[in-house]
Amino acid sequence: MNKYExxxxxxxKIEDEERAAALEKVKNYITRFGGTITNVDEWGKKRLAYExxxxxEGYYYFIQFDAExxxxxxxxxxxxxxxxxxxxxxxxxxx
Numbered sequence: 001m002n003k004y005e006x007x008x009x010x011x012x013k014i015e016d017e018e019r020a021a022a023l024e025k026v027k028n029y030i031t032r033f034g035g036t037i038t039n040v041d042e043w044g045k046k047r048l049a050y051e052x053x054x055x056x057e058g059y060y061y062f063i064q065f066d067a068e069x070x071x072x073x074x075x076x077x078x079x080x081x082x083x084x085x086x087x088x089x090x091x092x093x094x095x
Contacts, residue, residue: 001066003038003093006030006075009058009086012045022084023061026075033074035067048086058086064093 008026010019023040030037043060052058067075072090079088 002069004065004067004072004090005093006063006090008061008088011084011086012057012059014084019059022082026079029075029078030065033071035065035071037063037065039064052086
């Protein structure tokens, strides 16, 4: 099992319920592919470094999880096509 961190930026223009549902969907993908979530860090609404899809702000979430080496690819493939996800990045953490 490796340690990973998934950074997700969600659309700031959506309702709180939609945002919570999108975050829950990301968490479900992690557990579906054998991951164990160790921490979810919510940074809240932040200004983006540059405009993305005519948006200047996004909600930032950082999810730490343990998973097999094949899981991040599967998770990224699912998160990539989610409508409310502006940006995402999954990185392996050094032990």
